[in-house]
Amino acid sequence: MSKTIIINGKECVFDGNKTVLQIARENGFYIPSLCYHEKLGPASKCRVCVVEVDGIRNLQTSCSTAATDGMKITTDSPRVLEAQRMVVNLLLANGNHNCMICEKNGDCELQDAAYHLGIELPAFVVEEHEDKDDSGAFIIRDGNKCIQCGRCIEACNRLVVNEVLDFGFRGGHTQVVCDGNKPMGDSSCVQCGECVQVCPVGALIEKKAVGKARSWEIQKVRTTCPYCGVGCQQELHLKGDQIVRVKGVEGAKPNDGHLCVKGRYGYDFIYSKERLTTPLIKKNGKFEEATWDEALDLVADKFKQIIKESGPDAIAGVSCARSTNEDSFYMQKLFRAAIGTNNIDHCART
Amino acid sequence: MDASIKKIVARYPDEKSAIMPVMQHLQRENKNFLSEDAMDQAASVIGCSKSKVYGVATYYTMFNTQPVGKFHLQVDTCVPGFLHGADAVVEHLEKKLGIKAGETTKDGMFTLSRVQDLGSCATGPVIQVNDRYFENMTLAKTDALIEALKSGKEPENDPSMTVISKCGVLLNDRTQKDCRTIAFYKKNGGYQSLKKALTMKPADIIEEVKEAGVRGRGGAGFPAGMKWSFLPKNDSRPVYLICNADEGEPGTFKDRQIMEFNPHLVIEGIAISAHAINSKKAFIYIRGEFNWIADILDAAIEEAKKDGQLDNVDIVVHRGGGSYVCGDETAQIESLEGKRGNPRVKPPFPANSGLYGCPTVVNNVETLSSIPYIIQNGAAGYKKFGNPNNFGPKIFGVSGHVNKPGIFEYPMGTPLKEILEAAGGVKGKLKGVIVGGLSVAILTAQEAETLILDFDSCVKAGTALGSGGIMVVNDTVSIPELALRTIEFYHHESCGQCVPCREGSLVIEHKLHDLVHGKGKIEDIDLILHLTANIKGLTLCPTGEAFAVPIQAMVTKFRPEFEALVKR
DSSP states (O other): OOEEEEETTEEEEEOSSOBHHHHHHHTTOOOOOSSOBTTTBOOOOSOTTEEEETTOSSOEETTTOBOOTTOEEESSSHHHHHHHHHHHHHHHHSSOOOGGGOTTTTSOHHHHHHHHTTOSSOSSOOOOOOOEEOOSSSEEEETTTOOOOOHHHHIIIIISOOOOEEEESOGGGOEEEETTTBOGGGSSOOOOOHHHHHOSSTTEEEGGGTTTOOGGGOEEEEEEOSSSTTOOEEEEEEETTEEEEEEEOTTOTTTTTOOOHHHHHOOGGGGOTTOOOSOEEEETTEEEEOOHHHHHHHHHHHHHHHHHHHOGGGOOEEEOTTSOHHHHHHHHHIIIIIIOOOOEEETTOO | OOHHHHHHHHTSSSGGGGHHHHHHHHHHHTTTOOOHHHHHHHHHHHTOOHHHHHHHHHHSTTOOSSOOOSEEEEEEOSHHHHHTTHHHHHHHHHHHHTOOTTOBOTTSSEEEEEESOOSOOTTOSOEEETTEEEOSOOHHHHHHHHHHHHTTOOOOOOOOOEEEESSOSSOOOTTSTTTTSHHHHHHTTTTHHHHHHTTSOHHHHHHHHHHHTOBOTTTTOOBHHHHHHTSOSSOOSOEEEEEEEOOOSTTOOSHHHHHHHOHHHHHHHHHHHHHHHTEEEEEEEEOGGGHHHHHHHHHHHHHHHHTTOOSSOEEEEEEOOSOSGGGSHHHHHHHHTTSOOOOOOSSSOTTTSOGGGSOEEEEEHHHHHHHHHHHHHHHHHHTTSEETTEESEEEEEEEESBSSOEEEEEETTEEHHHHHHHTTOBSSSEEEEEOSSTTSOOEEHHHHTTOEESHHHHHHTTSOOTTOEEEEEETTSOHHHHHHHHHHHHHHHOOSOSHHHHHHHHHHHHHHHHHHTTOOOHHHHHHHHHHHHHHTTTSSSTHHHHHHHHHHHHHHHTHHHHHTTSOO
């Protein structure tokens, strides 16, 4: 049965178990939130998503407050906005949140929160700096921009289960560490980039994207990762015809935003001058460009010849890991039905 | 896995709980230093990631992930230490050893550190050397301590202070040499209550405790019997009882008085309570700095077991690693599960989902120690002490500027004046009193004049009874400096999880530092008040409130002192 909550006087209908933040977003209310991420669940740590709930004395974090039928919520009272402004101001007070040169400019949840709350400059400044870690092959970590929301840690431990990242130290000294506080490049991190995918600010960024494009120059194109048969959904960030970065598509099957190191960072090959653009046929010891018809005819002729001379079992088919299930199905069908052999295999079998 | 580590791991239902004890063991075996190898070893023994272990090791202050000297001199310079002159001890040691706090002498003999609250408030200044306390230190005694350590002699500790028990329920006669033994305890009627309780139905015990109206002595004052009755009925999961002995609120040193001198009282209280809530496994989570008291508890548990007193419950003493926030019940549960001591989001509450996701009750040492008396004398006997809604005996600790600091077991509802008189009266002219541990609002001398010490009266007076740790401040003390010490403590102890606490305490510390050092502006005072007003009630756990309330009170009540520091 549908339930209703009232947000700023508007009746919002929902089904099932939902939090106040989820319903607010579905109904077009902006509540700044920094530690909450749809696929990681509520963390209740940043305290910026607080709202007033009728009948409860203290402000409540909307990310962790379960909506109940008839609940009355206020997201824009002076009390709420003052608390939210204080939290964002506190985050801006510490570290180096200089948007002008930040890769996340225009795509940063902290910047969005500050913008919506009307914070032009932090009201008070206390700077404590940490070193930048650019030892990773593809990821730059900037502790000066980190807000300790813990999304990257949750993603590393709970989603991809690589268990590299965790919080080290305590209180104001809290930092995200790799293994036993090693530089990322010396740690067991495989650079899958899931941490970058979920980072709300510019604390984790793609090394290859630095200086390539501002967020508003980016055209986003959805595609399927060409690397393996899983078919991960990617969002290419393009400037002109050049890929600036690759993101996983959140909420899309099968990967829900995850990508592996190859899918996320291994895209340079498409610009390689050595990349083959036509089939090649070796003639007199030298490869020569050919058409697809020529190449396929040649292969078919050779197969027929081998079958005639040595029987179909002289031929074997190996499908590659890039093939989808459907491709692999067709491969075995071709070899069993058309060629007549059961010699089929897959490169990832061993 | 070597035998001693195996033994540690075997004490816990879940091996992850052994992370801290295993690291404590490895650190002790390696000159008080927890090396990277040791952390890797702990990770492989427990079966968790290296970063998890590193995160735990660096969360707690007692793990030394950098090498320290043979003797680690840790001087408590938190508020009670500050009032007792600990800064002079630090300065003296800096001069004597030729190093600054935070450094190690060239010969590797001494590391000097300023540390936060060691729970020796009436016996300050206190220096913790590795895991031993040296209390009531003067400069001359500090010299003697250093000489003794240098020459390899075993120095003596002087923990003397005033001890008065008007109620005779919680404190025993510590002047008796055998006061800790089970023989002494039983001679004075000990374990009779347990015997009686085991013949009673659990529900009847809960009813009696509810009727007695015993309110939690950890600070919040929540009715203990009611807490027990929140446990789910007909649940197949095991129930855990945790005795909260993580006494860390500055100004508080009451629980250690029971545990150190009257350990069987706590144990009997745990055994009765465990029977009442059907718990077969109980933990005493004791702050790691009280290592020798943990040893006393371990020995007393062994004695009680041998005497056949603990057939209904297995009690494990778990040593913390140096963290104030672990006094919060959900942080304590996290810590006991082998994690960083970050408080959990509530709900769920521990009664439904606590330790290992099972129903759990966390009670303070003093609360549990009241249970044997209630069983023996009934709720009516307990209610002879105190006022309605505020019954029972209460241990007050008095530190700071009084002539005879110490520990006082008086009925709830005793006037503050009477306790201060028992503590030898105020030294000098009274400026303010903090009555419930550092996290409550300071009272001016005038406000303190008529204060009654019980939960409700303190709330009415605009403060809180908290843990009953009373700190007396005379007019030699600058309140802005006191405020700076206060925020330094909370900023140091903040778990770092939520923004208002982590960053708010940092900004307030910076602004108070500026003010105290003549670099402040009038706007800074207003900013501090703006922050404290908004932080209250906004944080994930009560720690935000624990500093917002006292800082706000100090600034509001003594604003002219803050303004006077601003150069015009």
